Every structure is written in structure tokens, then in C-alpha cells.
Amino acid sequence: MGKVKRQRQKAHNAAVKVKQATSKEEIDIAEVKDTKHLPPGLSHAEVRASLFDGIDMSKYHITTKLPDFDARSTLSSKSLKGLNLKKKEKQKLRHDLWIQKLSALDAAKKKAKEKARKAQTPVVGDIGALADALPTLDLLLKKSTGPKTQGNDPKKKKGTQSEYTRKKQMLADISIFQQVLKDPSYRKNPTVAISEHLYERQRREEMDT
Missing domain, CATH: 1.20.5 (Single alpha-helices involved in coiled-coils or other helix-helix interfaces)
Incomplete structure (x- = not known):
């Protein structure tokens, strides 16, 4: 008994060889057969005429410039191929x-x-900048051996005033305040009048001392 062979099904159909039509009738028949695959309302003439409409095929609009690899920020093995x-x-x-x-x-x-x-x-280990900012030893010695100013002397503490002295001072302040109120310049400009009276009083105290 012979071996039964199964007929294989091809995944793709064989390419159809287009034969050149020799007569006008054959051309019309071929066009009618091909219109079965076209959308309704279109013919071969319309498809052929509008297939590339709107496409600018001029040489000025075709990009022929390759990418500039030198303008890239980094180089790699892939960038060297071009x-x-x-x-x-x-x-x-x-x-x-x-x-x-x-x-x-x-x-x-x-x-x-x-x-x-x-x-x-x-922080203590790195004292280079700190040492530059500090004054030198010669400068410190000059300051220490220089003449002493009166402002460095300690001021003497004033003793507490007695009750009689405080009452006398209070009465004097009241009389001065009354004089200030009666002064016509105080009524015009109180701030200037008070500052002048205080200045005059301080001057008198300095003269008494």
C-alpha cells in the first residue's frame, strides 16, 4: 500500500503575473476585473491621477543632509560609525x-x-585662615605699650545722696519744669524748648563739677 500524502496549504498566494494587453478589449476587461478591489465610486484613472497629489517631490524639499556627529556633546563608539x-x-x-x-x-x-x-x-585642626585673620604679636605689643587714654580709667562710683539732697533736687526740677511750661517758646515748639533746657542744665552741672 502506498503512502498517502497530505496536500499542504500555502500561507501566501502565488504572485499574479500581469500580462500586457494587446488589444483594447483586453484592456477594458482587465480594468473591469481590477475595479472589484477598489472602493465604490472610484476608477483606475482617478486613483492613478490622485495618488501622489499634494506631495512636493522637488529636490529642494528632500532632506539629503546627514546628522552632524561633530556637533554632539559626547562621542561614543556608535557615533563614530557615521x-x-x-x-x-x-x-x-x-x-x-x-x-x-x-x-x-x-x-x-x-x-x-x-x-x-x-x-x-x-574645626580646631584647620586654623590656617583663623591665624591669618588674627593680629600679629608685634601689633599687640605696640598696643599694650602705647599711652593710656583717660577713657580706660575706671570711673569712680558715686555715693548715695542723702534725703535732704534728693528733696532739694526734686524741688529744683519742679521749678525748672514750671519755668519750661511758662516759656512762650515751649508753646510754639515743645520739643525744641525741652532740648534747650536740658542742654543748659547739663552745661551747668558740668561747670559745677
């Missing part, structure tokens, strides 16, 4: 890029170590 460079030039660029990466990593490690060292160092 450059027309020699093998040695590409190797040099890759070497320079590798050196830049290594230097950036080294700088980041040094910065982290310096930051950790400063964090562990106490």
Missing part, C-alpha cells in the same frame, strides 16, 4: 574618550575622599 575617518583616527578618538572617562572617575573619587576627610577633621 564619520568618514581612518582607522588610526578612530582609535585615537576612542582612546581620548576612554582617558576622559577615567579622569572623570578619578576626580570624583578624589572629591569624595576629600569631603570625607574634611568631615572627620575637627
Whole structure:
């Protein structure tokens, strides 16, 4: 008994070979058959006429400029593919890029170590800037050996006034206050009049002492 073979189904249909029509009747028949696949209301002439309408195919609007790899901020192995460079030039660029990466990593490690060292160092340990800001020993010696001013002398403490002296001072203040109220300049400008009287009183006290 012979082997029964199963007929295979093809996933794609075979390409249809278009034959060139030799006569007008064959062209009309071919167009009628093809209109079955077109949307209703359209013909082959309309489709062929409006297929590329609205598309500007002029050479001025076609982009032929390739991306500029030199304008990029970084270089990588992929960016070197579009450059027309020699093998040695590409190797040099890759070497320079590798050196830049290594230097950036080294700088980041040094910065982290310096930051950790400063964090562990106490404030008293780094006194270079503080020493520059402080005055020198010669300047301090000159100030200490210079003439003493009267303002540096300690002021003598005033003793407590007796009750009689305080009453006398109070009566004098009352009389001065009454004189100020009677003064016509006080009525015009009280602030100026009071300041003048106080100044006069202070001047008299300084003269008495």
C-alpha cells in the first residue's frame, strides 16, 4: 500500500503575473476585473491621477543632509560609525574618550575622599585662615605699650545722696519744669524748648563739677 500524502496549504498566494494587453478589449476587461478591489465610486484613472497629489517631490524639499556627529556633546563608539575617518583616527578618538572617562572617575573619587576627610577633621585642626585673620604679636605689643587714654580709667562710683539732697533736687526740677511750661517758646515748639533746657542744665552741672 502506498503512502498517502497530505496536500499542504500555502500561507501566501502565488504572485499574479500581469500580462500586457494587446488589444483594447483586453484592456477594458482587465480594468473591469481590477475595479472589484477598489472602493465604490472610484476608477483606475482617478486613483492613478490622485495618488501622489499634494506631495512636493522637488529636490529642494528632500532632506539629503546627514546628522552632524561633530556637533554632539559626547562621542561614543556608535557615533563614530557615521564619520568618514581612518582607522588610526578612530582609535585615537576612542582612546581620548576612554582617558576622559577615567579622569572623570578619578576626580570624583578624589572629591569624595576629600569631603570625607574634611568631615572627620575637627574645626580646631584647620586654623590656617583663623591665624591669618588674627593680629600679629608685634601689633599687640605696640598696643599694650602705647599711652593710656583717660577713657580706660575706671570711673569712680558715686555715693548715695542723702534725703535732704534728693528733696532739694526734686524741688529744683519742679521749678525748672514750671519755668519750661511758662516759656512762650515751649508753646510754639515743645520739643525744641525741652532740648534747650536740658542742654543748659547739663552745661551747668558740668561747670559745677
